[in-house]
Amino acid sequence: MAIAESADTVAPERSAPQKRPLRLFRNLSSKIALIPMIATAVIVFMGGTIWTVVYSFTSSGLLPRLNWVGLDQYERLWGTTKWIISIQNLALYGICSLVLTLVIGFVLAAMLDRKIRFEDAFRTIFLYPFALSFIVTGLVWQWILNPDYGVQGVVRSLGWESFTFNPLNNPDIVMFGLLIAGLWQGTGLIMCIMLAGLRGIDDDIWKASRVDGIPVWKTYTRIIIPMMRPVFVTAIVLIASGIIKLYDLVVAQTSGGPGISSEVPAKYVMQSMFGGQNLGQGFAASTMMLLSVVIILVPWALLEFGGRKRG
Amino acid sequence: MKLTTKLLAATAIVSATSAGAVDLEVMHWWTSGGEAAAVQEFATAVNENTEHNWIDGAIAGGGDVARPVMVSRIIGGDPPAAFQFNHGLQAQELIEAGLILDLTDVAEEQGWEDIVNPPSLLDACTYEGRVYCAPVNIHSWQWMWLSNAAFEEAGLEVPETWTEFVEDAPALREAGIVPLAMGGQAWQQNGSFGVMAVALAGLDNLLAVNRDKDASVVRGEAYGQVFQAYADAREMAEGLDVQDWNQATNAVITGEAAAQIMGDWAQGEFAVAGMTAGEDYSCLPGLGEIAILDTGGDAFYFPVTGDPEIEAAQKEMAALMLSPEVQVAFNSVKGSLPIRGDVDLTTVNDCTQKGLDLLANGDTMPSGNQLLSPDTTNQLNDLMTEFWNTPSMTAEDAQERYAQIIEQAS
Numbered sequence: 277m278a279i280a281e282s283a284d285t286v287a288p289e290r291s292a293p294q295k296r297p298l299r300l301f302r303n304l305s306s307k308i309a310l311i312p313m314i315a316t317a318v319i320v321f322m323g324g325t326i327w328t329v330v331y332s333f334t335s336s337g338l339l340p341r342l343n344w345v346g347l348d349q350y351e352r353l354w355g356t357t358k359w360i361i362s363i364q365n366l367a368l369y370g371i372c373s374l375v376l377t378l379v380i381g382f383v384l385a386a387m388l389d390r391k392i393r394f395e396d397a398f399r400t401i402f403l404y405p406f407a408l409s410f411i412v413t414g415l416v417w418q419w420i421l422n423p424d425y426g427v428q429g430v431v432r433s434l435g436w437e438s439f440t441f442n443p444l445n446n447p448d449i450v451m452f453g454l455l456i457a458g459l460w461q462g463t464g465l466i467m468c469i470m471l472a473g474l475r476g477i478d479d480d481i482w483k484a485s486r487v488d489g490i491p492v493w494k495t496y497t498r499i500i501i502p503m504m505r506p507v508f509v510t511a512i513v514l515i516a517s518g519i520i521k522l523y524d525l526v527v528a529q530t531s532g533g534p535g536i537s538s539e540v541p542a543k544y545v546m547q548s549m550f551g552g553q554n555l556g557q558g559f560a561a562s563t564m565m566l567l568s569v570v571i572i573l574v575p576w577a578l579l580e581f582g583g584r585k586r587g
Numbered sequence: 588m589k590l591t592t593k594l595l596a597a598t599a600i601v602s603a604t605s606a607g608a609v610d611l612e613v614m615h616w617w618t619s620g621g622e623a624a625a626v627q628e629f630a631t632a633v634n635e636n637t638e639h640n641w642i643d644g645a646i647a648g649g650g651d652v653a654r655p656v657m658v659s660r661i662i663g664g665d666p667p668a669a670f671q672f673n674h675g676l677q678a679q680e681l682i683e684a685g686l687i688l689d690l691t692d693v694a695e696e697q698g699w700e701d702i703v704n705p706p707s708l709l710d711a712c713t714y715e716g717r718v719y720c721a722p723v724n725i726h727s728w729q730w731m732w733l734s735n736a737a738f739e740e741a742g743l744e745v746p747e748t749w750t751e752f753v754e755d756a757p758a759l760r761e762a763g764i765v766p767l768a769m770g771g772q773a774w775q776q777n778g779s780f781g782v783m784a785v786a787l788a789g790l791d792n793l794l795a796v797n798r799d800k801d802a803s804v805v806r807g808e809a810y811g812q813v814f815q816a817y818a819d820a821r822e823m824a825e826g827l828d829v830q831d832w833n834q835a836t837n838a839v840i841t842g843e844a845a846a847q848i849m850g851d852w853a854q855g856e857f858a859v860a861g862m863t864a865g866e867d868y869s870c871l872p873g874l875g876e877i878a879i880l881d882t883g884g885d886a887f888y889f890p891v892t893g894d895p896e897i898e899a900a901q902k903e904m905a906a907l908m909l910s911p912e913v914q915v916a917f918n919s920v921k922g923s924l925p926i927r928g929d930v931d932l933t934t935v936n937d938c939t940q941k942g943l944d945l946l947a948n949g950d951t952m953p954s955g956n957q958l959l960s961p962d963t964t965n966q967l968n969d970l971m972t973e974f975w976n977t978p979s980m981t982a983e984d985a986q987e988r989y990a991q992i993i994e995q996a997s
Binding site for chain 1: 772
């Protein structure tokens with residue numbers, strides 16, 4: 277703080293009255309205060325990213341080494357069934373998770389917003405899973421979905437002998453077993469964000485729509501949701517970052533099984549870097565992950581944030 | 588647990604250079620009940636027989652979790668005094684980078700060349716003629732464990748070979764017993780395939796593939812039969828959904844499944860369940876088809892610290908770990924075989940005795956970790972688990988892709 281304050285007093289002296297103040301020195305104190313964060317971002321994030329991309333063109337094993345192999349790591353990556361399946365799984369999980377989290381989160385929030393009784397209790401119950409780590413969530417749902425002790429076992433013991441619900445051991449639907457656990461954990465937070473957004477809507481709008489005789493559902497879809505655009509953007513960013521880094525839930529719940537049917541890219545990266553002691557392969561895979569994020573995120577961010585500045 | 592005077596004298600020579608007590612942090616991933624008790628034997632030995640202190644640095648979650656932590660500590664300049672690795676190719680890069688302490692003088696002084704049996708264990712620790720690790724135990728993969736009760740229930744004799752077992756499979760099915768228990772993890776499925784390969788295709792073919800990386804052998808007839816047998820095994824394992832190897836072992840213990848292909852660490856589970864070898868369960872080394880065991884296992888590596896005091900203490904500890912008393916104490920608890928042929932374990936059952944006999948006869952082969960790089964092992968794990976869990980994938984597909992991985996392997 278001392279630096280920031282002294283900088284504050286220095287700044288006006290430099291910008292002599294007759295000259296126009298340099299753009300660089302405007303808000304100098306806040307810029308100086310930001311230097312550590314900028315340095316961290318540039319050196320740690322950008323530096324780390326560039327380093328990773330550079331080393332993805334090498335044959336690094338357990339230790340990083342600069343033995344150039346060109347695009348070999350990428351050729352191998354795209355020739356690996358496990359990687360292709362990982363991408364497909366992430367796409368499936370991502371789309372379902374994004375849509376369902378938003379829908380369920382918003383519906384729960386809207387219901388809580390109808391001034392129901394015990395709202396605090398419900399809010400706590402819905403948010404509670406978010407306090408657990410993904411590892412715990414994964415293990416809990418592994419047991420719940422276990423055919424002998426979980427849902428299937430309970431229903432069968434009630435008399436429905438032919439009842440079959442065994443997603444974690446069926447390669448075709450295992451991703452939905454993961455999705456259930458992911459939704460259980462993630463929707464609570466989105467619900468709270470949505471609820472905060474709904475509480476920010478002026479009561480007068482509700483009154484006005486009631487006076488005009490607009491049905492409640494139409495008020496939500498035509499008026500409230502468009503007004504909550506920034507809240508939705510926040511929610512989507514949170515959900516999307518959770519999807520990309522999906523790893524610990526898979527490790528705890530299925531370890532990628534049965535077979536390789538629930539593998540995800542982040543797990544592929546970890547597995548090749550540390551299980552296979554092949555850093556180059558892991559770096560190539562993480563570079564591809566970064567690339568896909570950039571391709572999707574940059575145009576969207578430009579539209580969302582760049583557009584508003586102009587308008 | 589007193590050391591022989593001979594060993595005391597030997598360690599005294601080593602410790603003569605050491606000026607005082609040192610804290611030795613030892614990193615390992617032995618955290619399950621039996622494993623932790625076995626590590627405690629090492630800790631006690633170090634604390635009682637030397638003036639140094641054993642600082643336990645256990646990392647839960649197995650080797651894949653622990654290895655990156657160890658490697659980053661070593662590269663980051665804050666190495667532990669010692670760490671556990673599966674010896675073989677895993678540590679080679681660390682040795683090449685000059686990060687691992689050369690133990691050759693300890694090995695020569697203690698005569699490791701004469702006492703370590705089989706010698707391939709010491710070879711796995713040796714890089715360009717220098718010794719870099721201290722092997723502490725032997726684990727081998729080539730075992731099949733059978734539930735006597737399950738075969739009795741199906742009205743069958745306990746089979747003596749894999750071929751007999753395959754013939755028994757339909758009868759077991761009829762009796763409502765899953766013939767083969769297999770966990771859902773990739774390493775179990777690839778490991779079992781390796782066992783079947785050596786049992787059904789023979790040692791020469793296995794070495795041609797794993798050591799000489801000869802892909803034409805994989806595409807050959809002998810390996811073709813192994814893939815076919817493996818596809819049959821896939822059918823035999825249907826109906827049991829378990830993940831961990833010990834859950835699969837448990838299915839054999841309860842008689843829900845008839846047999847499991849798993850390394851000798853499975854025997855600890857039978858012991859915990861209070862079962863007796865020969866009466867309640869049987870074991871077939873080499874699936875009964877071939878008399879051979881691989882000699883994988885664990886070893887301790889000692890990072891270079893640059894501090895002569897710590898270095899002396901590290902060497903002292905290395906010598907201690909291979910001493911007869913510590914070997915007996917550790918391996919009796921861990922359920923593994925000792926790395927020296929001149930000691931007797933306190934408790935030896937039928938199955939352990941079979942293993943010891945094979946070791947004494949020299950019927951051994953190098954383990955997968957010693958022949959294949961972790962990268963190749965990882966690729967094969969992925970392939971075999973995909974094959975195992977994709978009923979539509981044919982043995983020929985798997986064979987061809989296996990051959991491609993071997994071709995790429997270095």
